[in-house]
Amino acid sequence: MRFDPGYLRHVVERLESFRSHPLGFRVAGTPEERKATKFIASEMRKLSLEDVVEEPVPVDGWRLQEAFVELVDGTRFECASFGGVPETGRKGVSGELVPVGRGGRKQLDRLDVAGKIALVEWEVARLWPYHVGLELGLRGAKAMIVCCPPGGPYYQAPGALGTFDGIWHEQAPPCVTIRKEDAPKLNGQVKVVLRAPLARGAEAANVVGILPGRRRGAPLIVAGHHDGWFGAAFDDATGVAVTLELARAFREAGLRPERSIAFVSHTAEEYGIANSAYDWCYGAWYQVVAEHREWTTSSPFYLNVEGSGRPEPFTVDAPPELAARMRRICRDATGDGLLPHGYKLGRPNTWTEVWPFLATGIPGINVSTFTDGFDRTEYHTQFDTADGVDFAYLTKLTEVCARMLLDQHRLDFRARARELGRFGLELPDVDPLEARRRFTAIGRGLYGLDAIDAPRYPHEQTASDIAHLERALAEPRTAAHELVQVGLNWLCADLSHEAFRIERGRRGRRAPRACWGVQGDADPGPDLWAELASLRGEGRRPGPWLERSLRRHLARSRRELDRRLKRMAAAMEGRVFPLARPRAKDLP
Numbered sequence: 001m002r003f004d005p006g007y008l009r010h011v012v013e014r015l016e017s018f019r020s021h022p023l024g025f026r027v028a029g030t031p032e033e034r035k036a037t038k039f040i041a042s043e044m045r046k047l048s049l050e051d052v053v054e055e056p057v058p059v060d061g062w063r064l065q066e067a068f069v070e071l072v073d074g075t076r077f078e079c080a081s082f083g084g085v086p087e088t089g090r091k092g093v094s095g096e097l098v099p100v101g102r103g104g105r106k107q108l109d110r111l112d113v114a115g116k117i118a119l120v121e122w123e124v125a126r127l128w129p130y131h132v133g134l135e136l137g138l139r140g141a142k143a144m145i146v147c148c149p150p151g152g153p154y155y156q157a158p159g160a161l162g163t164f165d166g167i168w169h170e171q172a173p174p175c176v177t178i179r180k181e182d183a184p185k186l187n188g189q190v191k192v193v194l195r196a197p198l199a200r201g202a203e204a205a206n207v208v209g210i211l212p213g214r215r216r217g218a219p220l221i222v223a224g225h226h227d228g229w230f231g232a233a234f235d236d237a238t239g240v241a242v243t244l245e246l247a248r249a250f251r252e253a254g255l256r257p258e259r260s261i262a263f264v265s266h267t268a269e270e271y272g273i274a275n276s277a278y279d280w281c282y283g284a285w286y287q288v289v290a291e292h293r294e295w296t297t298s299s300p301f302y303l304n305v306e307g308s309g310r311p312e313p314f315t316v317d318a319p320p321e322l323a324a325r326m327r328r329i330c331r332d333a334t335g336d337g338l339l340p341h342g343y344k345l346g347r348p349n350t351w352t353e354v355w356p357f358l359a360t361g362i363p364g365i366n367v368s369t370f371t372d373g374f375d376r377t378e379y380h381t382q383f384d385t386a387d388g389v390d391f392a393y394l395t396k397l398t399e400v401c402a403r404m405l406l407d408q409h410r411l412d413f414r415a416r417a418r419e420l421g422r423f424g425l426e427l428p429d430v431d432p433l434e435a436r437r438r439f440t441a442i443g444r445g446l447y448g449l450d451a452i453d454a455p456r457y458p459h460e461q462t463a464s465d466i467a468h469l470e471r472a473l474a475e476p477r478t479a480a481h482e483l484v485q486v487g488l489n490w491l492c493a494d495l496s497h498e499a500f501r502i503e504r505g506r507r508g509r510r511a512p513r514a515c516w517g518v519q520g521d522a523d524p525g526p527d528l529w530a531e532l533a534s535l536r537g538e539g540r541r542p543g544p545w546l547e548r549s550l551r552r553h554l555a556r557s558r559r560e561l562d563r564r565l566k567r568m569a570a571a572m573e574g575r576v577f578p579l580a581r582p583r584a585k586d587l588p
Contacts, residue, residue, distance in 0.1 A: 001253045003245060003398045005391040008309075011241035012386050014039055016231045021064045023161070023382045024230035027083060028268035028283065029061025029202030036226045037205045040240060040265045047247045049209030049263060057267050057286050058588045060084065060274040061202030066195040067176045069145060069186060077185070079145075079176035080230075081194055082129065082166035083271030084279060088174045092193035093117065093143045097186055103132035104494035114140030117190055119183065122146055125153035126452070127494055129164075133172030135499045143192040144175040147183035155180065157377040163229045164380055165271035165280045169502065198274060201588045204267040206287050211250055213260035218298035221262045221362075222246060222405055224305045225269035225283070225353065233386040235379070239305035240265045242398050246405065249398075257406065259300060266353055273588060276513035277453070277506045284353035285516040288360045290582050295362055297440050297576070301409040302364030303401060304354040309394030310369045314343040317366040319358060320415035321439060326365060329403050338396040341369075350453050350520075359447040359519035360579055361440030363411060367401065411435045416442065420572070423457065427572050438574055445571020448564075449520030451487045451507070458568055461487065461523045462561045469554040473547065480535040483550075487525015489532060497529045513586045523560060526553040 018032040018039075019025055026032040037054050044052045067079040070092075095117045101107045103120040104127065118141045120132050129146045136144055148155040148162060155162035161179050168175075174194050178186075207226070210219065224239020231237075247263045264287075272282030288296055308314075318326045323345055330343040348354050354366040370379075378384060413435070417427040430438045448458030465486045472479035484490045488504050495503065506512060507524040531549055533539035571577065 001249050001402065003249050003395045005395040007248060008241045008245050008394050008398065009386065009391050011043070011244055012233050012237040012389060015226060015237040015240060016233045016386055019231070021066070023080070024232060025064045026226070026228055026232065027062050027064070027270070028057070028204040028227045028272045029059040029199060030063040033204055033227055033267060037207050037265070037267070040207045040226060040244070043244050044207065044209035044247065044263065047244070047251050049211055049247055052209040054205035054207050055287065055291050057204045057206055057272070057283050059202050059204045059268055059272045059282065060588045061199035061204070062196055062271065062274070063199070064196045066193060068193050069176065069178060070191040070193065071186070072189050077178055077182040078161065079178050080161050080163045081176050081196055082164050082168065084166035084168045084198065084274040085175045085194070085196065086198065087196045088143065088192060088194045090193070090195060092191045093174060094189065094191040095142045097188060097190045102127060103136065105135060105496050106493070108135060108139060115142055117141070117143045117145065117192055119145045119147070119186060122148045122152050122154070126490070128167065129175065130167045130169060130172065131491065131495060131503065133175055134169040134502060135495055137169065137172040138496065138499055141173050143173050145183070145186070145192065146175060146177045147180045149180050149183070154376060154379060155381055157381060157383055160378065160381040160383065162381050167277055167279055168274065170275050171502065200274070204272065204283065206267055206283050207265040209247065209263045211247060211257065211261045211263065213257045215258055217259060218295050219260040219262040220257070220301050220405060221264055221295065221299055222303040222305065222401070223264035223266055223284070223353065225266040227267050227270050229270060229380045229384070230382045231385045234310060234384050234388055235307035236269065238308045238389055238394060242305045242308060242394070242401055245398050246402055249402065261405065269353055273513055273515065276515060277511060278513070278515040278517040281350070281353050281356055282515055285356040286582065288357060288362070289579060293579060296360040296579055297437070299362050300436065301405070302354065302357045302362045303405050304352055304357070304364060304366040305401060306352050306366055306368035306370065308367065308369050308397050309389040309391065310374065311341055311390050311393055312369040312371045312374070313341050314339050314397060314400065315346050315368050315370065316343065317346045317348045317352070317354065319348060319363070320419055321411040321413055322363060322365055322409070323415060324412055325407060325410065326404065329400070329407060333400045333403065338400050340393070340396070348455060350449065350455055355455065356516040356519065358443050359516065361443035361576070363409060363439050365404070411439055413438070425568065425572065434574070437576065441571045441574050441576045444519070444577045444579065445568055445575070447519065449517065449522035451522060451524050453517070453520070453522060458521055459561060459564045461525070462557055462564055465523070465525050466554065466557050466561060469550060469557060473550055473554070480532060483528050483532055483535070486528060487523065489525060489528045492529045492532045500529050501527065515586070518580045526556065528553065
């Protein structure tokens with residue numbers, strides 16, 4: 001089987017050319033994204049895949065056209081923004097610039113931001129711009145400028161201009177991002193211009209093509225995502241290129257697999273829906289809950305190809321049931337010279353489309369060559385171009401992906417049993433004939449989220465909250481230290497009570513526009529803002545009311561833990577919980 005670096009480059013460079021702004025941007029539901037889907041569908045047809053279709057996905061299309069900050073002397077500084085942020089329009093927003101540091105409420109309490117433009121330094125990863133934007137909006141700020149200063153969590157490459165999905169609150173003002181080198185040059189009166197129209201209910205598309213197999217049944221699936229920030233060559237035109245190159249190589253070799261293979265390019269991985277705490281991985285979630293629910297119970301394997309081809313170790317994020325086989329494949333590939341930079345195994349996370357597939361019941365892995373260093377420097381910046389991709393290496397990785405896709409996808413539940421055993425939970429033995437159904441039960445019953453949307457078992461956050469509440473009651477002198485570690489309450493130091501209530505209210509399965517968050521059933525924990533304010537000397541004086549309140553919260557958390565453990569026990573016994581359908585009120 002032959003893999004072609006020239007074809008990989010062709011796909012990456014063609015996708016990189018679709019842009020709404022000189023720096024790039026092909027965002028779900030925009031004309032640029034639909035040019036990408038038409039190109040991908042055309043390539044699939046040229047490769048003789050069958051049943052090629054652009055499956056509609058309803059999104060809130062956000063299209064960056066122009067962003068800058070202008071001084072009174074006419075000096076302009078090029079900017080970007082975050083997906084879903086409201087625009088200013090052509091005339092922009094003018095006002096006095098107020099530097100607010102990290103933008104926590106302690107900094108803002110000393111300043112008047114009403115009617116002004118706030119300059120925010122994104123210093124720590126946990127306090128995201130959307131948190132600060134909510135607080136600024138409630139205080140009447142007209143606009144917000146964000147920079148990541150030296151030492152910040154992202155955009156640390158020299159001259160980097162960054163973006164992300166917004167996760168934006170409707171109460172927050174327009175916002176642009178600026179280079180860290182340009183932020184110190186801002187002063188006095190400034191004008192912020194952001195032209196980025198939001199088309200609610202726009203149509204994006206996932207693209208699917210089928211290589212028929214010898215057996216009937218749900219297909220194997222391999223996918224990348226075609227939407228992206230800036231040029232988005234590495235993240236994730238490379239994933240789409242690998243997907244199409246696998247199809248080309250399989251067709252050229254005359255391969256007829258045992259199971260059909262669905263070659264997929266997803267939309268809305270980066271951003272797809274406004275006013276949601278779960279605005280990313282939206283296209284993949286919509287595909288498995290609205291278009292292909294049969295995959296969740298029958299597809300044997302899903303391979304998600306994220307940014308690949310930078311000269312870094314090949315990372316395979318695999319669930320316990322697949323980890324041993326993936327390690328064997330990587331070990332063999334290393335011996336064959338296909339992994340010159342090495343490999344490592346990780347755990348699936350919520351930043352890639354493998355998570356909604358796993359949480360609906362599909363065995364799957366994510367592969368990439370992302371590193372922490374790349375995340376801090378060039379991730380989601382204008383430096384994501386084809387020049388950063390080693391296409392010879394990407395060709396080798398494509399062959400490794402072929403081996404993974406065509407492997408016998410046997411599920412080994414022993415590693416899962418050992419993992420659960422560390423929590424005192426027992427997974428009954430799994431009959432090999434029941435393995436696929438049991439994985440669906442595990443996916444829907446054991447894939448949970450913690451308060452900040454990191455993957456955890458469903459009981460972990462609640463059990464941790466209970467432990468901290470118990471310690472707070474046992475030792476009042478350290479109660480504040482314990483309570484800030486309960487659920488989302490670490491945010492209480494930086495958000496007003498109103499802002500905290502709003503942020504907490506859009507977390508968990510009952511939240512508006514929860515999307516794939518419904519599968520994760522996050523527990524945001526109790527609202528302890530008043531209790532923490534009291535302990536910090538900012539509110540009502542401590543007294544018997546405080547202990548009574550904490551005991552009420554503890555009792556509720558214990559009931560919640562009991563509910564979660566019962567649901568997990570049923571899933572471990574093999575109960576397959578129903579797959580929630582998209583709620584009409586939550587869709588664009």
